[in-house]
Amino acid sequence: MSRIAYFGPRGTFTEQAARSFGDAEFVAVDTVPLVLAAVRAGEVDAGCVPVENSVEGAVTATMDSLAEDEPLYAVGEAILPVRFSILTRPGVKAEDVKTVASHPHALAQVRYWVAENLPNAVPVATTSTASAAVRVNEGEFDAAVSAPVAVMHYPLHELATDVADVDTAVTRFLLLRRPGHLPQPTGRDRTSLAVIIAHDEPGSLANTLSELALRGINLTRIESRPLRGQFGEYRFYLDLDGHIAEQRVGDALAALHRNSRQVRFLGSYPKADESTSDAPARATDADYQAAAEWLAKVREGL
Numbered sequence: 001m002s003r004i005a006y007f008g009p010r011g012t013f014t015e016q017a018a019r020s021f022g023d024a025e026f027v028a029v030d031t032v033p034l035v036l037a038a039v040r041a042g043e044v045d046a047g048c049v050p051v052e053n054s055v056e057g058a059v060t061a062t063m064d065s066l067a068e069d070e071p072l073y074a075v076g077e078a079i080l081p082v083r084f085s086i087l088t089r090p091g092v093k094a095e096d097v098k099t100v101a102s103h104p105h106a107l108a109q110v111r112y113w114v115a116e117n118l119p120n121a122v123p124v125a126t127t128s129t130a131s132a133a134v135r136v137n138e139g140e141f142d143a144a145v146s147a148p149v150a151v152m153h154y155p156l157h158e159l160a161t162d163v164a165d166v167d168t169a170v171t172r173f174l175l176l177r178r179p180g181h182l183p184q185p186t187g188r189d190r191t192s193l194a195v196i197i198a199h200d201e202p203g204s205l206a207n208t209l210s211e212l213a214l215r216g217i218n219l220t221r222i223e224s225r226p227l228r229g230q231f232g233e234y235r236f237y238l239d240l241d242g243h244i245a246e247q248r249v250g251d252a253l254a255a256l257h258r259n260s261r262q263v264r265f266l267g268s269y270p271k272a273d274e275s276t277s278d279a280p281a282r283a284t285d286a287d288y289q290a291a292a293e294w295l296a297k298v299r300e301g302l
């Protein structure tokens, strides 16, 4: 049975996401970098980590490691709705809560609720939502902002459930493997890249995006992160519809490789939402094939 490491301990949102990929032996690991290190070291077959949240944005520990450390490729994604339970030791009332602990992304998603309902509480960052529950159970903090499943693992009381400042918040998770396991195209795929474009050249970002637009490729996400140590220089993370096995996507990536300082492929994998990644008219593999056949003939002087 395959072994999947997830950002734990038990009872995180990431555990739920990891379990959505099917049956496996699941191994809880305390931080995102340690999950990715376990995959790189071959201690597990795959690792599941959060990558972005619809309210708070990128999970930078994931993005930085995928772009900078030994390559790993995404082979799947999961998108989970995120609503929280507020857990305390039994008997603790809202007015007694002086510290409310959680992962920074979770604290950011209940800021207004906490201000209104736990007026005496100071927020404290922990490595994960479940580690906050562990530390509340140990008496270190008064309340944890946790995934609803956490109450099954720790003997805590639900002070409130279904808590979220934004009702529709979701988090996207990636399943990552060492290179060599490219999933087959499904027609509903996403490709992720990290690109360092030419620095200080007018239009270089526009040129990069044009390579995608010209081939009818739908960009679903673009984010920049600073290149550490080089102030004013950035790496762009791109998510686009389509699979690297498709002509238009392969062609676009080859063009980015020619025109950029660095392109790192981060994976082509099935999308978790219902949308398709169909090529638009005149950009299907059949269109590319027909054009290549025409060119070959012309070049032969026919």
Ligand SMILES: O=C(O)C(=O)Cc1ccccc1
Pocket (backbone or CB within 6 Å): 007, 011, 012, 013, 014, 015, 050, 053, 082, 103, 105, 106, 127, 128, 129, 130, 147, 171
């Ligand atoms: O700490 C967790 O439970 C995680 O899996 C990370 C996280 C934190 C907040 C919202 C979604 C995921």
